[in-house]
Amino acid sequence: MxxxxxxxxxxxxxxxxxxxxxxxxxxxxxxxxxxxxxxxxxxxxxxxxxxxxxxxxxxxxxxxxxxxxxxxxxxxxxxxxxxxxxxxxxxxxxxxxxxxxxxxxxxxxWVDGAALRELVGTNGPMDPPRATAIAHSLADALAAVHATGMVHGNVHPGTTLIADDGRVVLADARADAADSTEADVRAVGGVLYYALTGRWPHAEVGRSALPDAHRDAAGTIAAPRQVRAGIPAYLDDLTMDLLDKRVTAPDAQSLAAELARLDAADDDYEDVGPLRFTQSGSVEPVRSTRKIALGIAALVVIALIGLVFGINAISNTDKGKPSGTTQAGTSQPGPNAGTNSNGNPGTAAPATAQKIPLTASMVRIVDPPNGDRADTGEAAKTVDGDDSTGWTTQGFYSSKFGGLKPGMGVLINLGTPRSVSYVKVEMSAPGVTLDVRTGDSDPGDNRAGDDAIVKGYKKINDDETTNGPEKILTGFDENTKYQYVLVFLTELPRGDDGRYRIGVNNIEVYGN
Incomplete structure (x- = not known):
């Protein structure tokens, strides 16, 4: 009932x-x-x-x-x-x-069925497609209400009714002068959050008798993907953007259009693309924007490498050497003495190092406790030789992973102990703080193993913040051999959408 x-x-x-x-x-x-x-x-x-x-x-x-x-x-x-x-x-x-x-x-x-509050309370959180369909129905209803100049004022799991025939019905409007169309729209984000997690975000959309959302020590709300595995990143981003008052809320019609696009994708969210809110409700067909962005970053990297080749060629010609000659014994053009490819002093890549081949089986994501390990398997994209692909972190609400964990990284198992000179990391944007760490073993691809790695591995260089898309990480002892190397991200740059994230496009290890 x-x-x-x-x-x-x-x-x-x-x-x-x-x-x-x-x-x-x-x-x-x-x-x-x-x-x-x-x-x-x-x-x-x-x-x-x-x-x-x-x-x-x-x-x-x-x-x-x-x-x-x-x-x-x-x-x-x-x-x-x-x-x-x-x-x-x-x-x-x-x-x-x-x-x-x-x-x-x-x-x-009278609606024969049950409220969303009752259904989730009895059966637990819903699968992403069903939660999306419910939010889509609410946004459609609000678009009709707002078109008349009215506000609903009471969008909540208790007023979201699910009929026995599957129809979603919004009941019990109670708007007063303090309510707004924006509050209605953000409350759809609250209902979506509740459907996915079984928790209601009190601070973001209003107090309720429902249990509050999970939060860190600073009161920052945990994203649905950090609460429960299996939630697509796109749906996670949409939910958190609706709850974040720093992000401009769309009107109900635009939200309905966006949810319709996601709803139509059912459970295949791979290519739904970025958020495309417009205040007119129209949606332009944009696809694979993330890949385009990564491709642009790759072109920038190629241009930088070409620039280094050109500088070396000019330098060698001035010394009477043939144009285009690189430093002896290198498989890549060696950076100028005392600088890396970003022009930062003190992190020059050694001139005689050879690139060590890496395969997908040699890398994995390290996501310490409080992470949902949803990125498992993404590390393979950092060593596939394709600069247009990569591992992109989830979006967080502060640069230090929302205060939920010390960072995330890619663990590299070289197979056998090797001499390592440096690691080159190519990213989708500057402003990343990272370091490199080493250890004696991989304790396991699980939460406990990740925790042991972060606590037990030794950091061999100082934290470095990138000012370009590429970073050379040094600090390896020439008299020591390494098998396990961890590239660890500790601080993320802020994107155009206000969330903190980064794409790691390529990782290369150089040594002998």
Whole structure:
């Protein structure tokens, strides 16, 4: 049986508290038309919710009673009148609103089914496609409400009803002067977060009796992917952007269009592309933008390498050497003495190192505890020889991984102990702080193993922040052989969307 009317704790009628006297009884007929059948529950504003029968039209109805009526019920009745003007398949139909002085009541559509709050509370979080479809329905309903100039004001898992036939219906509008269309849209993000995690983000979208979202010591909310594995990165980003007031919220029509695109993808989110909110609701067909960005970064790297070749060629020609000659014994042009390819002093790549071949089986992602290990397998893209692919971290709400973990990295197993001179890392953007660490073994591709690596591996160089797409990491002892090398990211740059993330496009190890 549906749990009609369970909304925000703060959504109680503003004109005064709901009284408990004058309780109605089963069998009573209101306004000579609406017969009360069963008392379903009291909503979060303290009002009684009944299942009833319209004895004239012989159809089931939901009846919401408030004691007393009069001036104290004005807000409830006005919200019902406003809602009755909007007809939409994802909005509960409002049939009547009556004030009898000692009590007031709203009569509306009865939905056979259950509230999202009840379903998730009983069965646990939903799969991503189902959560997406629910959010899509809510956004459609809000677009219709907002088009009339009205605000819903009570988007919540308790007012999101899932009918037995699968229809999603939004009920119990309670907007007041403090509510806004933006708050409605962000609340869709809250419902999406709840559907995916079973938690409600109190600080971001309003207090509720539901359990609060997981947070770190600073109060920063954990992203759905950090709570539960298997949530696509795109859906994770969309949810967190809706909850982040630093990110401009779209209008309901634009959100509905974006969710429709994702909803149509079902569970295949691989190529849905980046967020494409527009304030007109139109959506331009953009595909594989991330790959384009990575490709541009690769072109920049190629240009830099070409520049180094050119400088060496000019230098060698001045010394009477043939144009294009590289430093002896190198498989790559050697950086100038005392600098790396970014022009930073003190991290020059040794001139005689040879590139050590790396394969997918030799690398893996290290994601310490509090990470969801959702990036497992992505490390292979950093050694596939294709600069247009790579491992891209999730988006975080602070540069240091949202305070959830000390960092993330790529562990390289060279197979046997080798002499290592330096590691070259190519990334999608500058501003990354990273280091290189070494150890004696890989304790296991699991949470415990990752934790042991981060705690036990020795850092052999100082933290370095990149000012270009490429970084040379040195610090290896020429008299020591290494088998396990960890490239570890400790601070991320901020992207255009306000989230902190980086793409690691290519990793190369040089030694003998």
């Amino acid at each position: 549906t749990q009609v009317g369970e909304g925000h704790e703060t959504a109680a009628d503003g004109a005064g508290p709901v009284m408990t006297f004058g309780a109605s009884t089963a069998g009573e007929i209101l306004a000579e038309r609406y017969q009360l059948e069963d008392h379903v529950n009291n909503d979060s504003a303290g009002r009684q919710v009944w299942r009833g029968i319209d004895v004239i039209l012989r159809r089931p109805v939901a009846v919401v009673l408030r004691h007393p009526g009069g001036d104290s019920a004005t807000e409830m009745l006005q919200a019902a009148v406003d809602a009755s003007r909007v007809i939409h398949p994802n909005l509960v139909g409002v049939y009547d609103a009556i004030d009898e002085g000692e009590r007031a009541y709203v009569v509306r559509e």
